[in-house]
Structure formats: C-alpha cells, structure tokens
Amino acid sequence: MREYAALVQLLRDRLGLDLGAYQPDSMERRVQAALHRMGVASLANFLTQARQEPSLLQDLVDRLTIHVSEFFRNPELFAVLERRVLPELRSRFGGLRVWSAGCSNGAEAYSVAMLLAELDPGGGWSVLGTDVDRGVLVQAEEGCYRDADVRHVDAARRARFFVREDGLWRVRTELRQRVRFRRHDLLSDPFGGPWHLVLCRNVVIYFTEDAKRALYRRFVEALQPGGYLFVGAAEQVVGARELGLEPTSPFFYRKSAGGSRAASA
Ligand SMILES: C[S@@+](CC[C@H](N)C(=O)[O-])C[C@H]1O[C@@H](n2cnc3c(N)ncnc32)[C@H](O)[C@@H]1O
Structure with missing residues (x-):
C-alpha cells in the first residue's frame, strides 16, 4: 500500500493525473494486472524504473483504463x-x-x-x-x-x-x-x-x-x-x-x- 501511495504521488507530480480519485482497491488490482502484462515483476521495481524513464508512467496509465464501447450502447x-x-x-x-x-x-x-x-x-x-x-x-x-x-x-x-x-x-x-x-x-x-x-x-x-x-x-x-x-x-x-x-x-x-x-x- 505504501508503494501504491508512492505511485499515486509520482503520477500526480509527473502527469498531473489524480489516481487518488479512483477507488483504491480496484485500481491497485488494475495496476498489478497492468504491470504483469508489461512484464514488470513488482510495483517497487516499476517505481525505480519509472523514476529513470518517465515515459513508462504513460504506458502504465494507458493500460489502466477500460475502453469497452460500441455504437448506440444500450x-x-x-x-x-x-x-x-x-x-x-x-x-x-x-x-x-x-x-x-x-x-x-x-x-x-x-x-x-x-x-x-x-x-x-x-x-x-x-x-x-x-x-x-x-x-x-x-x-x-x-x-x-x-x-x-x-x-x-x-x-x-x-x-x-x-x-x-x-x-x-x-x-x-x-x-x-x-x-x-x-x-x-x-x-x-x-x-x-x-x-x-x-x-x-x-x-x-x-x-x-x-x-x-x-x-x-x-x-x-x-x-x-x-x-x-x-x-x-x-x-x-x-x-x-x-x-x-x-x-x-x-x-x-x-x-x-x-x-x-x-x-x-
Ligand atoms: C468504458 S469506456 C466508456 C466509453 C463510452 N463512454 C461508453 O460508454 O461506451 C471508459 C473511458 O473513460 C476513460 N476515462 C477514465 N478515466 C478518465 C478521466 N479521468 N478522464 C477522462 N476519461 C477517462 C477511459 O480512458 C475509457 O476510454
């Protein structure tokens, strides 16, 4: 949870994105799943990498949102x-x-x-x-x-x-x-x-x-x-x-x- 808080802070500082406005439990699960798909072993590793290579943060954000849509939905x-x-x-x-x-x-x-x-x-x-x-x-x-x-x-x-x-x-x-x-x-x-x-x-x-x-x-x-x-x-x-x-x-x-x-x- 401490690492998740560090991620929220890093995204706020670097991208101006407020992950704190999303429900923490479900968002933390989504972060873990996204890191898995990116082949990153842990959130701690990701934080170290992203501090050196900030473009990784946008990569992560692009994987966090759900994009399902269709014409005339409902x-x-x-x-x-x-x-x-x-x-x-x-x-x-x-x-x-x-x-x-x-x-x-x-x-x-x-x-x-x-x-x-x-x-x-x-x-x-x-x-x-x-x-x-x-x-x-x-x-x-x-x-x-x-x-x-x-x-x-x-x-x-x-x-x-x-x-x-x-x-x-x-x-x-x-x-x-x-x-x-x-x-x-x-x-x-x-x-x-x-x-x-x-x-x-x-x-x-x-x-x-x-x-x-x-x-x-x-x-x-x-x-x-x-x-x-x-x-x-x-x-x-x-x-x-x-x-x-x-x-x-x-x-x-x-x-x-x-x-x-x-x-x-
Ligand atoms: C499930 S889609 C919904 C698409 C469409 N409105 C529909 O109902 O079919 C949700 C979209 O919300 C976007 N989204 C999530 N957080 C957002 C934010 N803070 N600002 C703008 N868009 C956001 C996601 O990137 C995603 O494309």
Whole structure:
C-alpha cells in the first residue's frame, strides 16, 4: 500500500493525473494486472524504473483504463435520446453543442452525431469527444470499427454513415469532419461549455464517491440551463436535485433553471 501511495504521488507530480480519485482497491488490482502484462515483476521495481524513464508512467496509465464501447450502447436509451431529448433540445436551442466525456474509441460520439445529422441535416451542431487516453483518441479519429462495434447500427444507418474498408466499418469523412476529439482528464482539466448535452457513461465506475460528486457538480456548472446529462445504464447521480439536476427518465438528468446556483453553493 505504501508503494501504491508512492505511485499515486509520482503520477500526480509527473502527469498531473489524480489516481487518488479512483477507488483504491480496484485500481491497485488494475495496476498489478497492468504491470504483469508489461512484464514488470513488482510495483517497487516499476517505481525505480519509472523514476529513470518517465515515459513508462504513460504506458502504465494507458493500460489502466477500460475502453469497452460500441455504437448506440444500450439502444433503448439511445431511443430516448433520439425521440425525446434531442428534439426537445433542438427546438429549444437550435444548433446543439454536445460533449462525449470519456469517449473511448469514439463510437458514442459518432452515435450522437448520426442522430444529429438525421435530426438537423446541415445544422450548426457540433460534437466533441474527449478521453484521458491518447491511444483511444487515435482510433476515434480514424473511425474504423469491427462488426461487433456496429451491431446496434441498422442497415440504413450503416449505408448512410459508413464505408467498408479492409473488412472494417469506417465512418464516412462527412461525419468524421463533424466530430472533434481531444485529450482531456475529467479529474483536472477545465470543462468549457455551456453544453446542451453531456454524455458521461461508464467512465466513473472506478471513481471514489467524492470524485463522482465533484465531477457531477462540474458537469452541472458546464451545462446550459435546460441542458441534459446522460449517464451509464448502471449509474445514477446521487443527490441530483441538490446539484440542480432533475431526473427526467432513467439515466437522463436535465439542468434546472437554478441549477448553476445550487451547484456552486
Ligand atoms: C468504458 S469506456 C466508456 C466509453 C463510452 N463512454 C461508453 O460508454 O461506451 C471508459 C473511458 O473513460 C476513460 N476515462 C477514465 N478515466 C478518465 C478521466 N479521468 N478522464 C477522462 N476519461 C477517462 C477511459 O480512458 C475509457 O476510454
């Protein structure tokens, strides 16, 4: 545990990464598994090596996060997004600004972009995907996916938004040009905004309760009043109303008019 604390400190000093915001037991297990895959015998050895060769720290971080994603993950919730949330937001605000926070390989960001392209073709909407892991962002920008990733994409959307390339499904250039990707750490970087819709799904599972609460508070501040936060299908925002979020249907929260005042109180 002392060595784990030393690792947390080293990552904070060298990469500005706050591993202390992740639940220590599960993160320590993940560190051990990652070191095993890197062929490093122990955390003590790793600390010695990483102090001499700091690039090892980024290698480790890239192995710590879970990147599982797919298009229209939980299709029944994307149906709510498509039929209720996006039309409401569009009629209220016009050109929407959407942030997929913890976007992994970009499937989530492109899924929303498809819905926006259908709802508002040629409209002034934009989608930003961000992730702490640079490796997944390269995949996101390339926009190439396996059959399993697109299993919830129907034939009409596959034809409209993808081309086949080397046995993969590649997002067409026109859609790729509408989605930007950027490296961003949810625990330390600014949130920008105001956003009309923030998706933060299956990202916070390893965060401590304090880190989750701080994160949701910052999302509320970054949301436009009337804007939505869409969370993962196993997640909930504890104390949503005190934060200024109104639960509208499972996994969707709308920022109320007084949201930003409540959030910063
Ligand atoms: C399981 S994926 C979720 C992808 C997508 N949101 C979905 O639900 O399909 C979790 C992503 O969160 C990212 N992540 C973890 N900690 C993060 C942090 N502090 N800041 C930004 N992204 C983070 C990981 O790198 C990973 O790509």
